[in-house]
Amino acid sequence: MSRLSQTWNQHVVKKENKALVLKTIQERAPISRATIANVTGLNKGTVSSLVSELIDEKLIHESGTGKSSGGRRPVMLLLNETAGFTISVDLGVKSILGVLTDLRGNILSEKKIRFSQEDFDEVLALLYQLIDGLKNDAPESEYGIVGIGIGVPGVVTTEGEILLAPNLGWKKVPLQKILFDHYNVPVTVENEANAGAYGEKVYGVGQMSSELIYTSISIGIGVGLILEGKLYKGLRGFSGELGHMTIEKDGADCRCGNQGCWELYASEQALLDQAEEAGFKDTTVDHLIEAADQGDAKAIQLLENVGDYLGVGITNIIHIFNPEQVVVGNTLRQAEKYIMPAIEKRIEKNAIGFNKNDVQLNVAKLKNHSTVMGMAAFNIEKFFTETGNEPIMH
Amino acid sequence: MSRLSQTWNQHVVKKENKALVLKTIQERAPISRATIANVTGLNKGTVSSLVSELIDEKLIHESGTGKSSGGRRPVMLLLNETAGFTISVDLGVKSILGVLTDLRGNILSEKKIRFSQEDFDEVLALLYQLIDGLKNDAPESEYGIVGIGIGVPGVVTTEGEILLAPNLGWKKVPLQKILFDHYNVPVTVENEANAGAYGEKVYGVGQMSSELIYTSISIGIGVGLILEGKLYKGLRGFSGELGHMTIEKDGADCRCGNQGCWELYASEQALLDQAEEAGFKDTTVDHLIEAADQGDAKAIQLLENVGDYLGVGITNIIHIFNPEQVVVGNTLRQAEKYIMPAIEKRIEKNAIGFNKNDVQLNVAKLKNHSTVMGMAAFNIEKFFTETGNEPIMH
DNA sequence: TAAGTTTGTCTAGCGAATAAACAAAGATTA
DNA sequence: TAATCTTTGTTTATTCGCTAGACAAACTTA
The missing domain is CATH 3.30.420.40 (ATPase, nucleotide binding domain)
Incomplete structure (x- = not known):
């Protein structure tokens, strides 16, 4: 017979507690054993023993003493970040x-x-x-x-x-x-x-959020879902195909087989196609931003238009997930000066109050390193x- | 200082294991102690002791012996379903x-x-x-x-x-x-x-699925999300407002403040409005189904049209979540004979292959009891x- | 200098799980 | 029918991780 689910025994307890201690050090280093015990709720002795194992494993190390708060000075612990x-x-x-x-x-x-x-x-x-x-x-x-x-x-x-x-x-x-x-x-x-999405959650603008939706706006649109602090992948890993969410029921055919897909209106490709039509020959996003910076009304309008369409899809996201944060990343993020106000305007106008009030709209803090x-x-x-x-x- | 997260000690272990035993009995009753031990991976002695506590608490009870499989006959355990x-x-x-x-x-x-x-x-x-x-x-x-x-x-x-x-x-x-x-x-x-959504997951058509999206199609459209086997509620409980997902960018104004919302095209209200326009005076869903059953082409077309629009939104759902199952419930489910084929046709035509192949489309098994x-x-x-x-x- | 505080270690004890022995009850086979 | 094998369920001894509390070390404060 196959095993249904995890059983809980003392080995699991130890493994989880050790991971908890390590995570606490990761997040709050430099930190003393006493503080870890306070923060985690574990007994001082337990912390001491787990810490000594982690030191043996070279995952953490001591680094001199900290400031006294009226008694013996604490020994500060650091993550051994160069262990690997x-x-x-x-x-x-x-x-x-x-x-x-x-x-x-x-x-x-x-x-x-x-x-x-x-x-x-x-x-x-x-x-x-x-x-x-x-x-x-x-x-x-x-x-x-x-x-x-x-x-x-x-x-x-x-x-x-x-x-x-x-x-x-x-x-x-x-x-x-x-x-x-x-x-x-x-x-x-x-x-x-x-x-x-995970990069922005761990190292970027989403460190305080556990419900975060990351939109990667490049040639196409991809979306990463952080739900309850974890990446959500769907049944087989194919979630987040929001680039192929219909926002125009009888819209243009997409190569994916669907019609009126979001990325046909709000991606880098969409921007470049529209620019071509508007008379920009063989242009790039950088060129368009440059033109906009120099006051080219046509370029500004093109960028704002893409921002508006991004806002339509992001409003959908806000209604679907009730997230804490929506993050705009990848190449089109570079045009933030023009697209973010347009997105905000669309959200302000169209999103339902309850959901709108909960959500922050941000640009990827890690830029092209997300x-x-x-x-x-x-x-x-x-x-x-x-x-x-x-x-x-x- | 506030506690960061759960610490793991033997009390937690016992609580979790007891819950695991109870859940196993819930799902597989009648079941013997020996089988529980096999299925959960817990030791026979542990199971015996937890079972005896559960019996003391009147949550389960013994119910005679089962069939021998070549040795002593097992004592079968049942959930004491009338304990509350x-x-x-x-x-x-x-x-x-x-x-x-x-x-x-x-x-x-x-x-x-x-x-x-x-x-x-x-x-x-x-x-x-x-x-x-x-x-x-x-x-x-x-x-x-x-x-x-x-x-x-x-x-x-x-x-x-x-x-x-x-x-x-x-x-x-x-x-x-x-x-x-x-x-x-x-x-x-x-x-x-x-x-x-949870009703269909636990007692209905979704008992085998852990990624299930339930669409409640009534006057408006509401959606319940079962992700990784649990109800997903978003930051403050407002997730699932997919009725107010834009599927027509410059579509009609919705009372929610948004435009082109799905429920403006695919709900009971939408059906009745369209019926009114088509000449049905003061009609109801029941009347329209009856008319369709008697071969009224206009009624059939109205129902199929709503089904088609439902398919547009459900295709979006399939792209967003990569679910195992999408369930259609609430009042409009009664028109399943007409709307389900229309939904399927739209999915077949528009959904991306990878996501489409994973998903089953079903009608709520519990009907108006979901x-x-x-x-x-x-x-x-x-x-x-x-x-x-x-x-x-x- | 004495008393109080904080940090960290050590020891005894507890409790839950496990393995293994054992008892009970049935099936199988000669 | 008797002897042996199987399966179930309980009991016992052991293990292991956590906890409480004692204790020592190191520092502050009066």
């Missing part, structure tokens, strides 16, 4: 951005490779090159590279297979397996918007929650 | 439907009161009358009435206050507090669609997970 490193990558349509981070998410090295050929094998070669470069930049450490994470612009299963990446022309690429077989360390492959930092957060979290991490031998 | 009862109510726009259920959700008594006056005090008097009637029908039991639950067509906070019930004309009614002060038993007030049964499920779950239930004294 992550390689976190945003695999985009025209470039690959990769970072080497420590276990606090500090970036130690950053590399970017541009490409034009989208053939998978060629891109994979570039990806290996980038990862190898970052790996070389990693200092000696107890645990070495603890995880590799790749954010991709496409539909990714919960098993890390890219089913479809339309703007790369890829289908059915088992990237997680390919990279794991090559590097033999834990590999996470995740949709770019999902990663961006996705890489999200992958870093996935890597780090996986490492810390994995049971029985043993230091590697050198 | 719930009163569960669907407070609608024109009527109140209430049921008395046992702890397995069996209906022992059912009452319905129709009303036309929507004045709160008058409706409250009727509600008291209905609840008192059901209470009188409850047999003597260990725990008596363990909970009262009310599903209402409106916006409900997590604290059980009705902020707005547009079709009743109510604002800011603290119904949970009012009923608790009156009856002094646990009271749950929840949005009608949220309750319907909401009451959802409230019953809430009541029962609350009772079973509450710590230290003590039998009441008679």
Whole structure:
């Protein structure tokens, strides 16, 4: 007979409490054992014993004494952020951005490779090159590279297979397996918007929110859902296809098969198409922003129009989820000066009061690093929650 | 200093394991101690001791022996479903439907009161009358009435206050507090669609699904979200306002302040308005179905048209959530013969393959009882997970 | 200098789960 | 029919993690 669900025994208790202590140190370092006991509600003795195990495992370390508050001075504890490193990558349509981070998410090295050929094998070669470069930049450490994470612009299963990446022309690429077989360390492959959402939640503008919707506005629109503090992926990992939410019932046909999809009106592609029609030849988002900055009324109007359409979809999001925060990220975020007021105006006009009052609208704080930092957060979290991490031998 | 999160000690372990044993009996009764141990992974001795406590608390009882499978015959355990009862109510726009259920959700008594006056005090008097009637029908039991639950067509906070019930004309009614002060038993007030979703999940068509979206199609449209097996309520309880999702960007104004809302095209109200225009005077959904059954092409077309618009919104739902199941419930469900094929056709044509292949479209199995049964499920779950239930004294 | 405070460790004890022995009750087989 | 094997459920001894409280160390305050 198969096991129904988790049973609770003392081993689970210890594992959970140890994770709680580690998380507390992550979030509040420098912190003393006594404060951890107060904050978590655990007994002082328990904290002492768990802390000493974490020190043995090199995940944390002591760092001198803190200030006395009328008695013995506390011994402050710090996360041993250089016990291991992550390689976190945003695999985009025209470039690959990769970072080497420590276990606090500090970036130690950053590399970017541009490409034009989208053939998978060629891109994979570039990806290996980038990862190898970052790996070389990693200092000696107890645990070495603890995880590799790749954010991709496409539909990714919960098993890390890219089913479809339309703007790369890829289908059915088992990237997680390919990279794991090559590097033999834990590999996470995740949709770019999902990663961006988590990045903003952990390191960006959403650190205080547990209900956060991240909209990745680029050539298309992807959406990452943080619900109850966790990424929501749906049955098989395909949630968040809000770019293909109909906002115009008998609207234009979308290549996805649907009609009147949001991204036909509110994406970078939509903006560029409209600009073309308005007489801008072979333009880019940067050019349009530049023109707008110089007072070009046509450019301003184009940007505001896209913002208005973004507002329509975001109003839907607010009604659907009752979120705490909606974050606008990816390339079109660069036009925030023009699109954000337009979005706000639309929300102000159209959203239902109860839901509207709860929600904050923000621009991605991590800018073009939302996705890489999200992958870093996935890597780090996986490492810390994995049971029985043993230091590697050198 | 405030406590950050739950700490794990042996008391928690015991509570969780006891709940696990009880849940296993709920789901698989009649079941023996040995089978529980196998299914849950708990030790035989642990199960024996927890079971004996549950028997002492009168929550379960033994019921003779089962069939031998080559050794000693097992003692079968049953849930003591008559240890207590719930009163569960669907407070609608024109009527109140209430049921008395046992702890397995069996209906022992059912009452319905129709009303036309929507004045709160008058409706409250009727509600008291209905609840008192059901209470009188409850047999003597260990725990008596363990909970009262009310599903209402409106916006409900997590604290059980009705902020707005547009079709009743109510604002800011603290119904949970009012009923608790009156009856002094646990009271749950929840949005009608949220309750319907949970009802279908626990007792209806969704028993096998953990990602289920329930659409309540009545005068307006409400949506209940079951994500990862649990009801998702958003930051303050206002999620699921998909009736006010824009599907026509510059569509008609909705009284909610938004434009082109889904429920302007796909609700009972929309159907009746369109029927009026098409020449049906003062008609009802029942009349239209009857006409359609007799081959009235106009009526058939009206129903199919609403179904098509429902399909547009449900396609959005499929793209947003990647659910396992979408359930169509409430009054318009009665026209399933005409609307379901139209919905399916629209999904078939417009939904993205990956998401489409995962999803099942179903009609609410509990018919007009989805909401009451959802409230019953809430009541029962609350009772079973509450710590230290003590039998009441008679 | 003495008394009070805070930090962190140590020890004894508790309670819940587990493994293993055991008893009870039936099936199977010679 | 008797002997053996199976399955169920209880009992017992053991383990392990947490807790309370004692204690020592280190510091502040009067």
